[in-house]
Amino acid sequence: MRLLIVEDEPSLGQQLRNTLEGAGYAVDLATDGEDGHFLGSTENYDAVVLDLGLPTIDGLTVLDRWRKEGRSFPVLVLTARDSWSDKVAGLDAGADDYLAKPFQSEELIARLRALIRRASGNASSELIAGDVRLDTRSGKVTLKGDPVKLTAQEYKLLSYLLHHKGKVVSRTELIEHIYDQDFDRDSNTIEVFVTRIRKKLGADVITTIRGLGYSLDEPGR
Structure with missing residues (x-):
């Protein structure tokens, strides 16, 4: 999953990036509202962590512009403002959740996991396809109960396909969502990882749809 952090405080921004990358996410970082708005308008993200007190363009304006542009990714507002009126303003502008500073990294990660699951139509923290199970909380994958x-x-690749089970996902979409913006998009690593996953989980776990991409579905469907 690919995330965008828009945070102008350098130390906190880098801390957030390191924390979320350590949790398995691909992360882009913007340090002001103008760059944040541009990235959110031109790149595909699974969720955004957005500070409200940003230079150049404030966070509420950035969020409002994204929603008017039709950008529907979930947004977690992260800010030092903790009054009820600021929370209402953020939610009314299109935020999906709200977390006031200071915060615990574990809570931030849990909230992002929940936002991403709900955005893809998954209510449970456990993603299942046949005998394959992926627990988004622990990061554990099992096949017929065996780790x-x-x-x-x-x-990352398996998680994205499980979040979008039953849909055809193109190679380009996979690259956009499991790598940050600096990745070489002409690389053939997606094909390599699909082959490796099939060796570990079974040849039929991921279906190649010629000319379109990959699909992961329940066996027999």
């Missing part, structure tokens, strides 16, 4: 060890990138 399966995946690399970080294999996990």
Whole structure:
């Protein structure tokens, strides 16, 4: 999953980036409202962490512009403002959740996991396709109850497909959502990771739709 952080405080922004990358996310970081708005308008994100007190363009304006542009990714507002009126303003501008500073990293990650699950239509923290189960809380993957060890990138790819089970996901979409903006998008690593996942979880776990991409669905469907 790919996230955008828009935070103008350098130390906090880098801390957030390190924390979320450590949790398995691909992360882009913007340090002012103008750059944040541009990235959110031109790149595909699974969720955004947005500070309200930003230079150049304030966070509420950035959020309002995204929603008017039809950008529907979930947004977690992160701010030092903790009055009820600020919370209402953020939610009315289109925020999906609100977290006041200071905060615990574990709570931030849990809230983002929940936002991403709900945005893709998954209510449970456990994603299931046949005998394959992925627990988004623990990061564990099992096949018929037995643990399966995946690399970080294999996990990201499998997680994205499970979040979008039953849909055809293009190679370009996978690259956009599991790598940050500096990744070489001409790389063939997606094909390599799909092959590795099939070896670990079964040849039929991911279906190749020629010319369109990949799909993960319940067996027999």
